[in-house]
Amino acid sequence: MLDVIKDRRACRSFSNREVEDNKIKEIVEAGLLAPSGMNRQTPVIIVIKDKKTRDELMKLNAQILNRDMDTFYGAPVIMLVAAHKDGLSIYDGAATIENMLLEATNQGLASCWIHRAKEELELEAGRRILSFTGLNFDDYVGIGHVIVGYPTEGYKPAPKVIKENRVFIK
Numbered sequence: 619m620l621d622v623i624k625d626r627r628a629c630r631s632f633s634n635r636e637v638e639d640n641k642i643k644e645i646v647e648a649g650l651l652a653p654s655g656m657n658r659q660t661p662v663i664i665v666i667k668d669k670k671t672r673d674e675l676m677k678l679n680a681q682i683l684n685r686d687m688d689t690f691y692g693a694p695v696i697m698l699v700a701a702h703k704d705g706l707s708i709y710d711g712a713a714t715i716e717n718m719l720l721e722a723t724n725q726g727l728a729s730c731w732i733h734r735a736k737e738e739l740e741l742e743a744g745r746r747i748l749s750f751t752g753l754n755f756d757d758y759v760g761i762g763h764v765i766v767g768y769p770t771e772g773y774k775p776a777p778k779v780i781k782e783n784r785v786f787i788k
């Protein structure tokens with residue numbers, strides 16, 4: 619397990635190689651199996667494979683950040699995690715996302731946690747893009763996106779340096 623945890627790194631350059639459906643399914647399953655406060659299972663996972671929808675959501679995400687760039691770094695599959703407000707939504711959603719990132723790594727995929735899902739769900743433009751879910755977005759808070767795919771050839775993140783003085787044992 620620790621090997622997978624060590625292997626998981628934020629990828630910021632993806633190729634357009636398609637992601638196999640069985641891998642997406644297992645990442646989603648990992649997310650659904652995450653712990654949640656009082657087992658309320660508040661998170662929902664919105665998987666976006668459709669290129670047009672992906673690009674629309676990316677443009678909105680970049681607009682929220684006020685940057686003219688692909689904030690999904692070319693990743694072909696975007697999984698937006700939102701959580702029902704009736705529960706420990708942010709904690710539940712974060713646990714879901716981390717499970718998904720680790721399973722993506724386990725599947726040999728590159729991934730990254732991308733922010734600004736909260737704003738997307740608050741904005742009318744985001745609600746329109748995600749209207750295919752039929753969700754009432756007044757009841758959900760956007761937590762984040764898990765973007766997945768295969769890295770561009772030769773992509774290698776800098777080695778991770780763990781900050782000191784973060785563990786206390788008596």
Ligand SMILES: Cc1cc2nc3c(=O)[nH]c(=O)nc-3n(C[C@H](O)[C@H](O)[C@H](O)COP(=O)(O)O)c2cc1C
Pocket residue numbers: 626627628629630730731732733734762775778
């Ligand atoms: C809550 C949260 C939000 C993040 N949002 C973004 C983001 O919007 N864009 C991005 O490139 N990386 C984002 N990241 C990834 C972090 O920048 C990355 O995890 C951090 O730099 C550590 O690198 P590592 O994941 O390779 O260990 C986010 C991570 C977390 C936990």
